[in-house]
Amino acid sequence: MKAVTIKDIAKTAGVSYSTVSRALSGSPEISAETRERILEICKQMNYTPNTVARAMVMKSTKLLGLILTGVNNPFMSELAYHIDRQARARGYNIVLCNSSRNTEQERELFELMLGRQVDGIIICPSGPESYESLRPYLSRIPTVFVGENLREAPESYVSVDNYRGAYIGVEYLYNLGHRDILYFGRRRGSTTHQLRAEGYAAACRDLQLTAQYCNNAFPATSIKYGYQLAKQLLSQQRTFTAIFAATDTNALGIMQAAEESGIRIPEDFSLLGFDNIRDSSLPRIQLTTVEQPKKMMASVAVDSLLDRIQSEVAGYTHRILMPTLIERSSCAPRPF
């Protein structure tokens, strides 16, 4: 069970162990003949290089910390999948941790990642306050934030243009004939949600619509919170022909409430989401929504992080991606 090391190889090959190291690293200062011979022996002896030892001397673990609020969330899990792919393609692996949207946890995880000598960190922060809370660590380790962003943070992040996303959502509904569009849902203290609300407001202004809100702040985004609020909303007289939900998850809660009240979507009102999580594409759900391009976000996050690590240049990048509208069947032309 004891692993074979470079020394074992050296011994059976009858060379010094630095020669073995050279053979393995593909160094030019070694004869092709000995290289072949050594490589052959490595194979025979089932040698696997010890990445940990290498990391010690190279001062690089080729490990990236990935801190998510929770992989079980479908948005996060998709992100995680693509981050792994992209990172692996560039020779890095992922240490995954869940913060449970807890700022204290996030700090502990940074400490932990620092100790593990990861080369960089990708984090989906609990909220904008994470930027402040994590500040002391950000000078110690290259970090990129994904998803939640700050308006003017001096840190790298990649996010979607939430303002613009909301704007095109309203436009879409408008073009379908809707004039009474209610904006639904908001997570407390989230810049993302703030920006979406602003985009909605701006579009309403530009299109001469009256903005309507049903967005008491939720402590978190969940189907349940959306459901509870929607239940209340739908028990009253309807003043809208379409609802624009701040997130797909909220939209799902609305669907559930509508279902229970015998209200049909899109016949009785149209429903538009934001995020395009996996759930939204399921049969019977088929939620029309503004998409966050998760694969692209993952790829951009990894690239910008690795570029920073490898080029050793300080500074930061903001990458704002454009959301697109995914048409499914929860929106219909306004009935006349």
Add this chain to the structure above:
Amino acid sequence: MKAVTIKDIAKTAGVSYSTVSRALSGSPEISAETRERILEICKQMNYTPNTVARAMVMKSTKLLGLILTGVNNPFMSELAYHIDRQARARGYNIVLCNSSRNTEQERELFELMLGRQVDGIIICPSGPESYESLRPYLSRIPTVFVGENLREAPESYVSVDNYRGAYIGVEYLYNLGHRDILYFGRRRGSTTHQLRAEGYAAACRDLQLTAQYCNNAFPATSIKYGYQLAKQLLSQQRTFTAIFAATDTNALGIMQAAEESGIRIPEDFSLLGFDNIRDSSLPRIQLTTVEQPKKMMASVAVDSLLDRIQSEVAGYTHRILMPTLIERSSCAPRPF
């Protein structure tokens, strides 16, 4: 940006660096006074112990490899979430990789994990053939398989009792009055699916029902494959009042096909799934299903792996958990 080490601490504290090490590890052979003093200095200097260096000498990285076919799959992502929680609670972290259900990848990932000196591996294998393909590595590193199992594998695994799960599923449908139950879907070469089919067959035998199958082997489990097969099935004369789908994902495909054909569930036929993935609990879907207890599986997998690592005893464990039936609204009493 250069990290402070134990030596820096020693220097400013005016002690040898082994003393610092002792202070940090909470060794008893050090005076309380110097310990306090050193700890204070560590805090002031922002010292973070280098886990990599520690791993080298301790010969333990406190890292667990987690190899999934893909975290983006909702079953996997839930498993991953709970595995992280449980592992962290026991002082371990997770290196996550996706195999994309590719046996060659799996082998490469084992090689990689071995190089990274992880203390153990948890893998959701591509299929039963992984046991064979991975055999050479299994003697080199403690491994536990989750999900897919082999009937008599001399390796540790945790899985649900698939046979029993299918059996109770049929019983449930039977008690609802159904006598014509069709079994739907199968993944090629999967022991899990094989066992479910056997459980179904046994229940039919015991309850004197005629088994009916619609289970051409799928290359993988996906909504699309389920949909395509269901489309075909539903275009014919119905010979059943209930369908038992091999997986929730297949059931989702059936739902979609039914939806398109104007066939109602559960009014026209009942639909029972297996797995209880997150999707199944969504509004409008509300799939009745046999649950795999994912949190428990995660917890058992981590515990059995760590127990093996820590106790250093060789051997293996099979842990088979009992599935339970989750009642939602895709099944109804047989119409008379």
Add this chain to the structure above:
DNA sequence: TTGAAAGCGCTAACAA
């Protein structure tokens, strides 16, 4: 082209 030796940051056995 190869070998010897130092050192990465830490733990632990042995001395003092």
Add this chain to the structure above:
DNA sequence: TTGTTAGCGCTTTCAA
């Protein structure tokens, strides 16, 4: 109670 030292497996100067 504290210090000295060896060594974990590797890369990389510097010499030969």
